[in-house]
Amino acid sequence: MDSNKKSQKQAKIIVGVILGVWGFITFIPFLWMIASSFKTNAEISQIVPSLFPKHPTLDNFKELFFKLNFSVYLKNTLVITAFSFVGLFLNAMAGYGFAKYNFKGKEKIFLLVLATMMIPGQVTMIPVYLLLNMVGLTNTLTGIVLPGLVGAFGIFLFRQFMSTISNEIIEAARLDGASEWYIFTRIILPISRPVLAVQGILTFIGGWNSFIWPLIIANDEKFYTLSVGLQLLQGQHGTNYALQMSGATFMVVPIIIIFLCLQKYILDGFNVSGLK
């Protein structure tokens, strides 16, 4: 038994070393990106690179915001992210509707909602563009936000969680004369805080990273998001890697920080949502 324990400890150390090395390799692109964003382009172009910048500089970030349009892209990205929280609320409402009411055709409608998860984005891309074009919403922020506002996966997760809330709470509130809307906003939503937290973080990340709809809908730089702007930058300043790395750092690092602060909610959230 003692030798068994010892071999178990040995196995643990071997596994730890493998994971440590593999994990380090996984993290290299981030380290390289951040280090390069503080280098001058001359330093980047050297044949023998160094990890740490010899003359750390903020010039790349200044150029992004003062010479290029990154402040506009940032504003658009934040507006889009804020609007995507409206979508989160609509998902929660729909989730509640499916979880706690009985009505004719409920199962069929819910299946239809789930079926939309199967549809590849490439199929809907063209018709949605034509539709938005017809009503004059191309090249507007509304047009960028609307197509991805609600999603079947979000509705599904809210429904899963809200079905576990006991009916008695709702019945009691109804007897007290509370309106359906009051029950939803004052009772159901506060109870659903764990799933709201997960969905909120995922919504933020999704909005911050939004790329395909801004790319298709916005023809004008004043509606570009950070992703689209960075792609444009790569096309126009193809050899200025220092500038590109600072743009990438500006997009990636805030998300990593938010994730590290809230990781408990995200990683545990997979259990909350019943995705086992």
Add this chain to the structure above:
Amino acid sequence: MMKKQGILAPFLFIFPALTLLLLFSIIPIIVALIISFTDLSLAGLADWSRVHFIGWNNYKSVLTDTVFAKAIGNTLFYVIIGVPLVVAFSLAIAIMINFGRSAFFKLIRLVFYTPSITNTVAIAVVWSYLYNPSIGLFNFILAKFHMGPVPWLQDPTMAKISLIILAVWKAIGINMIIFLAALQGIPKEYYEAAEIDGANRWKQITKITIPLMSFSIFFVSVTTLIGWFQFFEEPLVMTKGGPLDGTTSVALFIYRNGFQYSKFGYAAAGSFILFISIIIVTAIQFKIQNRHEKQGV
């Protein structure tokens, strides 16, 4: 009064989300199907009378388009190599992380998860720099070991592999989390019993862990496969589909025809071929899974 509210309320709750889903997911499928039988282009957008039904012509010409054939070949290359790698690596890492409960293992879990929340465009830009043939980090490291230089994005076949490496790196995190949740659901008694019977660690993994994980392996394979069939952002940002269309995926082909050449009808036909392929492959996966379950595996 109260009863009336009770009948209406559920519809009011689901109405906004359902309307948006109808407008942006369900109706567009029907529209796409109709468009795919027309010659709709920019000219047609301005003047609807210039749009004509042309029957199966779009489908016929897409299927004989050499670029589309190449895109199918490339997409199959991505799927056949990428999907097994994602499943194998995320499963292996999840099993290894499940060995320990200490802060170190928790930290490693975060490290592997991080790539999956970061922006694909930003990451593609970073990897383009890492892959740069003359000043990129990868070739510099290889040169230290007297290897290379590797034409990461310059050779059509190597470019596909380079895109797969990046996409696998990014996909491991989320799938690892799904596997970890499943691993933690396996009762400890199973392993204790196996240990008493003298089964070593490797035997325990192959005879207990993996069979009990068959459902989550199936789930991850299906979702990963669907995702890789739509492989898009990486080739768009890093190679624009080149060199020589060597990295053009079906999704990129559709995007390019639709939004760069404004051949809406043609692109819609391509998108339906993609959709039907996904449905067929997913159905086959479900069939295989069902047979396995019936056999009691």
